[in-house]
Amino acid sequence: xxxxxxxxxxxxxxxxxxxxxxxxxxxxxxxxxxxxxxxxxxxxxxxxxxxxxxxxxxxxxxxxxxxxxxxxxxxxxxxxxxxxxxxxxxxxxxxxxxxxxxxxxxxxxxxxxxxxxxxxxxxxxxxxxxxxxxxxxxxxxxxxxxxxxxxxxxxxxxxxxxxxxxxxxxxxxxxxxxxxxxxxxxxxxxxxxxxxxxxxxxxxxxxxxxxxxxxxxxxxxxxxxxxxxxxxxxxxxxxxxxxxxxxxxxxxxxxxxxxxxxxxxxxxxxxxxxxxxxxxxxxxxxxxxxxxxxxxxxxxxxxxxxxxxxxxxxxxxxxxxxxxxxxxxxxxxxxxxxxxxxxxxxxxxxxxxxxxxxxxxxxxxxxxxxxxxxxxxxxxxxxxxxxxxxxxxxxxxxxxxxxxxxxxxxxxxxxxxxxxxxxxxxxxxxxxxxxxxxxxxxxxxxxxxxxxxxxxxxxxxxxxxxxxxxxxxxxxxxxxxxxxxxxxxxxxxxxxxxxxxxxxxxxxxxxxxxxxxxxxxxxxxxxxxxxxxxxxxxxxxxxxxxxxxxxxxxxxxxxxxxxx
Numbered sequence: 001x002x003x004x005x006x007x008x009x010x011x012x013x014x015x016x017x018x019x020x021x022x023x024x025x026x027x028x029x030x031x032x033x034x035x036x037x038x039x040x041x042x043x044x045x046x047x048x049x050x051x052x053x054x055x056x057x058x059x060x061x062x063x064x065x066x067x068x069x070x071x072x073x074x075x076x077x078x079x080x081x082x083x084x085x086x087x088x089x090x091x092x093x094x095x096x097x098x099x100x101x102x103x104x105x106x107x108x109x110x111x112x113x114x115x116x117x118x119x120x121x122x123x124x125x126x127x128x129x130x131x132x133x134x135x136x137x138x139x140x141x142x143x144x145x146x147x148x149x150x151x152x153x154x155x156x157x158x159x160x161x162x163x164x165x166x167x168x169x170x171x172x173x174x175x176x177x178x179x180x181x182x183x184x185x186x187x188x189x190x191x192x193x194x195x196x197x198x199x200x201x202x203x204x205x206x207x208x209x210x211x212x213x214x215x216x217x218x219x220x221x222x223x224x225x226x227x228x229x230x231x232x233x234x235x236x237x238x239x240x241x242x243x244x245x246x247x248x249x250x251x252x253x254x255x256x257x258x259x260x261x262x263x264x265x266x267x268x269x270x271x272x273x274x275x276x277x278x279x280x281x282x283x284x285x286x287x288x289x290x291x292x293x294x295x296x297x298x299x300x301x302x303x304x305x306x307x308x309x310x311x312x313x314x315x316x317x318x319x320x321x322x323x324x325x326x327x328x329x330x331x332x333x334x335x336x337x338x339x340x341x342x343x344x345x346x347x348x349x350x351x352x353x354x355x356x357x358x359x360x361x362x363x364x365x366x367x368x369x370x371x372x373x374x375x376x377x378x379x380x381x382x383x384x385x386x387x388x389x390x391x392x393x394x395x396x397x398x399x400x401x402x403x404x405x406x407x408x409x410x411x412x413x414x415x416x417x418x419x420x421x422x423x424x425x426x427x428x429x430x431x432x433x434x435x436x437x438x439x440x441x442x443x444x445x446x447x448x449x450x451x452x453x454x455x456x457x458x459x460x461x462x463x464x465x466x467x468x469x470x471x472x473x474x475x476x477x478x479x480x481x482x483x484x485x486x487x488x489x490x491x492x493x494x495x496x497x498x499x500x501x502x503x504x505x506x507x508x509x510x511x512x513x514x515x516x517x518x519x520x521x522x523x524x525x526x527x528x529x530x531x532x533x534x535x536x537x538x539x540x541x542x543x544x545x546x547x548x549x550x551x552x553x554x555x556x557x558x559x560x561x562x563x564x
Contacts, residue, residue: 026078031280057166061212117267319501355439
């Protein structure tokens with residue numbers, strides 16, 4: 001056994017590393033994988049392939065986007081990343097050509113893991129890096145060629161590799177020998193990049209940074225530049241190192257294992273990925289999952305608060321539990337428009353479930369246009385199918401279905417939707433689309449962000465069964481601390497439906513107290529009236545800083561007077 005471990009210790013270390021990477025993505029950040037997948041729409045057709053191949057680095061981008069589509073099933077996405085990381089580590093080891101320093105080959109891939117905490121780093125960069133490292137190993141087989149042969153190979157292969165891989169081909173040029181040929185090759189590649197800027201509809205800065213390496217055009221994180229430099233240093237610097245003693249090898253291996261934890265704890269912004277998780281839970285409509293997450297750690301950012309309120313409304317708990325959580329005013333119900341994919345998509349989800357189908361469709365378009373690298377979005381295209389199905393625009397829906405039918409993970413869904421096209425009976429019987437047809441307003445109109453309560457009022461007047469509209473209508477004035485407006489809305493709602501949750505009773509009791517009156521018998525429970533008396537007594541004695549007020553933190557009164 002000892003002999004086996006000694007012989008295959010390097011491979012075992014690599015496999016263990018791959019297992020750690022897999023577990024990290026599958027169990028800690030699976031929603032980060034689905035976030036990447038929803039920001040592209042990989043199509044199996046010749047036009048899509050030609051579109052990618054028409055740009056420098058397009059082949060690497062095509063392969064990467066082919067792999068990213070499997071992120072839809074996170075088990076496949078985590079496995080893909082684990083395999084790619086192990087390949088980079090093994091190729092780094094092959095390039096080092098230094099016996100005994102196997103642990104050092106993990107340095108570039110650990111840097112890559114760290115920088116991938118930036119959700120805008122594209123898998124294209126990882127694929128391009130792998131392709132470049134493989135090319136270096138292949139070209140190294142021609143080291144014994146004559147000088148003229150090396151020059152010919154450089155002249156022929158570098159333009160092709162630039163077009164297939166992108167500007168990372170500079171790494172190939174740097175690793176050519178002799179050194180003066182490497183220098184000329186670097187100049188040659190730079191000339192290719194500058195020349196392509198004259199022929200292609202891309203600015204030079206974007207071509208130099210890589211068209212598909214980073215989601216934001218013309219920018220690239222410094223660490224993405226450092227990784228190739230690390231590989232070059234290890235390529236040239238490690239081959240002449242003396243063979244280490246056994247204790248040095250063990251110390252290096254232990255040190256690398258310790259460094260494995262750096263990307264996991266320092267490379268990923270907890271707040272940012274919390275929002276990505278909320279967005280994922282909204283996408284899959286896991287309302288109970290959102291509420292459970294909010295109960296563990298109270299959300300305090302606009303996007304997470306909006307997602308929590310949406311989940312409470314969809315489970316008909318908003319009136320009972322809204323003030324159990326942090327509230328940010330009316331923006332926590334219906335966020336203002338921002339030209340950002342994630343926030344716009346979440347806002348569109350709220351309008352969609354309210355019944356404002358046309359507004360949700362407009363926001364879906366806005367969300368897709370907000371994707372920085374101009375990709376299409378599978379999630380948005382699917383939403384456009386749904387909105388057009390609800391609106392009866394079957395020809396438009398069919399156009400989007402044809403796109404989804406060219407995918408792997410959305411094909412079956414698209415086929416099911418195609419079977420419903422034009423079938424009014426089937427659509428009306430659908431639990432979601434049929435309900436939205438009843439909720440949606442028949443006339444389209446423009447509205448202002450300062451009139452959102454009136455929009456919810458129109459939705460409720462149009463269909464009294466729209467519980468979400470009723471919940472939002474009553475909570476909007478409360479979150480704006482407008483008690484008189486709430487009292488008007490509450491009277492109207494309660495004249496039509498039996499809806500009097502805890503927050504309404506607390507607000508009604510508070511409103512009557514401000515008027516020095518008692519609410520009508522039976523409108524507010526005796527327990528809430530007693531709690532309001534206790535709150536009023538403590539507040540009158542000590543003001544906002546009174547220590548006893550904390551017990552009322554989840555009440556309307558606390559929010560209206562103290563705030564939170």
